[in-house]
Amino acid sequence: MAMARRIFIRPCARKAVVLGFALTWACATSRGQTTAAGLSPHLVETRVYELLNAGRQSDAEELLATQAALYPSSQRLAFLRAALMRSRFMKQASVPAFAAVAEMGTNTAWGACAFHMVYLDLHRDSEEHFAALRDLVERNPDDVMLRWMIAVQCREYRKNEEGVGHYGKLLSQWNPGPVLVHQTYANLLDGLGRYEEALVERRKAVELEPAGWSYQGLGNTLTSLKRFKEAEEAYRRSVELAPDRSAYWTSWGWGLLKAGRLQDAIAKCETATRLNPADFRAxxxxxxxxxxxxxxxxxxxxxxxxxxxxxxxxxxxxxxxxxxxxxxxxxxxxxxxxxxMVPPPIARQIPAAARVDQSQREFERDNDWDEGNAQVFTAGRRGFLEAIRLPVFRMQGECGLVLELMHVDGNGAPTGAVLSRAFLPGSAFAPWTLKWYTIPFDKPYEQKAGEALCFVLRYVDAQSGPYGWLCIGGSMRNPYPDGHLYYTQIYGPQRWKYTDKQIDLAFETLVTGRPELQISASADRARLSTRESLDMTSYRLQFTSNLTSGVWSDVAVTNRLTADGGWDVPLGPGNAGFYRLVVQEDKL
Structure with a gap:
């Protein structure tokens, strides 16, 4: 992984350390920049503002994605790109991007704004930095980007009244303006109970960018207005556009709950929890x-x-x-x-016989949320795919990780039904630490030698939805020869695209050579099943209330299975937590 450059940012050294930390994950992304001639920085900035004013935020973002890289020393272009990321609440990408802007100097309004944005998004010294950002905006009242950023932070810190004032001023200067201005303005108006005003902004957002998230917002506001029939149409459209996003199914379930259609609401919530077990709202x-x-x-x-x-x-x-x-x-x-009892989540123990099949351990950069989240790989041998190992760096919050195993189509893109799913909650990740984690699938998948497969990453955060705070290791040297990386973007049409960069994620697959034991749980008992019984083997069901503690206690032990290869274990009160099965072959 690339090392960060030394940073000298004031007003105090303590804050320079945090910015330096963020840049450890950001500076590698500037490698490989082209020096081909493009528009001048001034013309790029002018064109970005024209596109934003015209309501073409996605086009402005695409322009910056290609042109800003040509001018790595342009603080203004770097700030614009970070600000647009943050407007979409892509904090994992925007924090290091703002840190890079601040490193260029905090003596400009953009550098100072970036500096405060980093600390506000990390929720450190929040009152101090919010007050400083507010003062900066008051001293630069005509800078729409500075005002937009404090408006975004008003949403983050639930300062709804203040935020509504800022968005009103923004829309007096922009017509129609960026789609995320209308969307977040509506969120704040909803929070104040001003639903009719919010509905105007929701309809503008859907018109400017018809996407799952914009229709979700429209459905939420219509539900608050008790216009349930219209709301259901909006929710239906949101899941049609993004069927794998649990938050949209959850919102639909909430809308049906408010309408009194309880059984229909349960069906939507069940779909949401299947897609994302950490969706607490569902x-x-x-x-x-x-x-x-x-x-x-x-x-x-x-x-x-x-x-x-x-x-x-x-x-x-x-x-x-x-x-x-x-x-x-x-x-x-x-x-x-x-x-x-809560159906306890099972942390399935990976068999000792599991061996690495495919491996890519070298990496030098992090994987941004909207830049590569489906790794295609080729099975090396026949066997049962038990787990994926990944290097994960967890930042702020309790972000968990869902992996979905899928086939690929003729072009190599993810397709079809989910073959198996793996989930690791945020509590399992050590904060602010880069470590390799083994993430077991809920059921092993029987792979064939030479079979093309892929695992799709979905970050889930109980607090902020899918925009997580996890960094996944990757390499720009493309060292894995038998696969490639696909990505989707949060904004615009959500289609799988083959990355034009030579990047692979760092990962390992763990495979066993025979069918392994399965364990499932209901409200009051655990069930073990296997296709074959092993002689002189003991089976231990163990429990922990905290995955990170490493302390497991035996709930039950047996060396006998029933005739059908099963073992039922009653679970008494107080055992709500995480369970694992340990299979120990006794030695003679």
Whole structure:
């Protein structure tokens, strides 16, 4: 991985250290820049403003993506690109980009703004930097980009009234203006209960950029206005445009819940949790539906899942307390009912026999969210694909990671149904540390030698949706000969594209040569099954409440399987957490 340059930024050395850290992940992306002649920096900037004013934000972003690289010393172009990333809430990409702008000097308004944006997005010394950014905007009242950035931070810090004022001033200078101005303006208006005004901005956003996220916002505002039929059409359109985004299914479920269509809402929430097990809002909405239907024990299980996905979910915590009181209250002489257990997530133990099949361990840069998130590879031998190993660097927040194994089409792009899925919650990643992690699939996939497969990365964050704070190792030297990288973009049409850069992710596949044991869990028991029983083998079901602690305790041990190769383990109260199966071959 590339090393960061030394940074000398004031006002204090403590803050220079943080910026230097962010740049460790940013400076490598400037390698390989072309020096071919393009528009002058001034003409690029002028054209960007023209496109933004005309409501063509995606075109402005594409122009900057190609032209800004020709002028790596242009602070203004670098700032514009970082600002547009941040407007789409792509904080993983914008933080290092703003840090690079600040490194060029904080004596300009753009450098100073970038400096404050880094700390506000990292939630460090927030009050100090928000006040400084507010003062900077007041001293430069005609700079629309500075005002846009403080408006974005008003959304981040829930300063809705102040943010609405800034967006109003922006739209007095822009007509129609960038799509994300209208979208975030509507978010703030929704937060203030000014739904009719928000609806105007939602319709503008859909007109300027018809995408899953813009239709989702439209559906949310229509739901708040109780215009449920129109809202459902908007939600349907959002999932048609991006069927793999759990947040859109969750919003649809919420809209149906508000409309009183509880069974339909449950179906949408179930789809959302299948796509993203860390979508705590989907679990919570599902719990609300079940509670209204009178299924209190099932509702309690769903609220516990919500709390497991996001420990700061105060609503789920409150519902759990209330439901536990209701379920444990009983007449004298009757037996109390035990509260329903959460279906425990299983951290499947990778068999010791698993061996590396395909490997790419050399890497020198991070993988940005919108720049490569599907790695194609070729199976080297026949066997059962158990897990993928990745180098992961977790930054701010509790971002988790979902991997989906898929086939590829004739062009090599991901296609078809998900063959197997792997999930690792944010709590499993050591913060601010680069480490290799083994991420087991929920069920091994029987691969064939020479078969073309790919794993798709989806970052999930309980707080901020899919825009995670994870960096995945990759290389610009393309050292893996039997595969390639595909990417999608957050904005514009969400289609798989073959990257024109020579990049592969750093990864390893772990494969075993025979069918392995499977373990699943329900609300009150675990079930072990296998195609073959091994002699002189002990099976240990172990439990932990914290994946990062490394401390596991035995729940049950056996050396006998039933005739059908099964083993049922009752799970008592208090065992809601993570489970794993350890298979130990006893030595003579």
């Amino acid at each position: 679990w919570s909405h599902w719990g609300d539906c079940l509670e209204r239907l009178g299924s209190k024990e099932e509702a309690l299980a769903k609220f516990r899942n919500a709390l497991a996905a996001n420990e700061s979910d105060s609503y789920a915590r409150k519902r759990i307390v209330e439901l536990e009181k209701t379920l444990t209250a009983h007449p004298v002489g009757s037996a109390p009912r035990a509260p329903a």
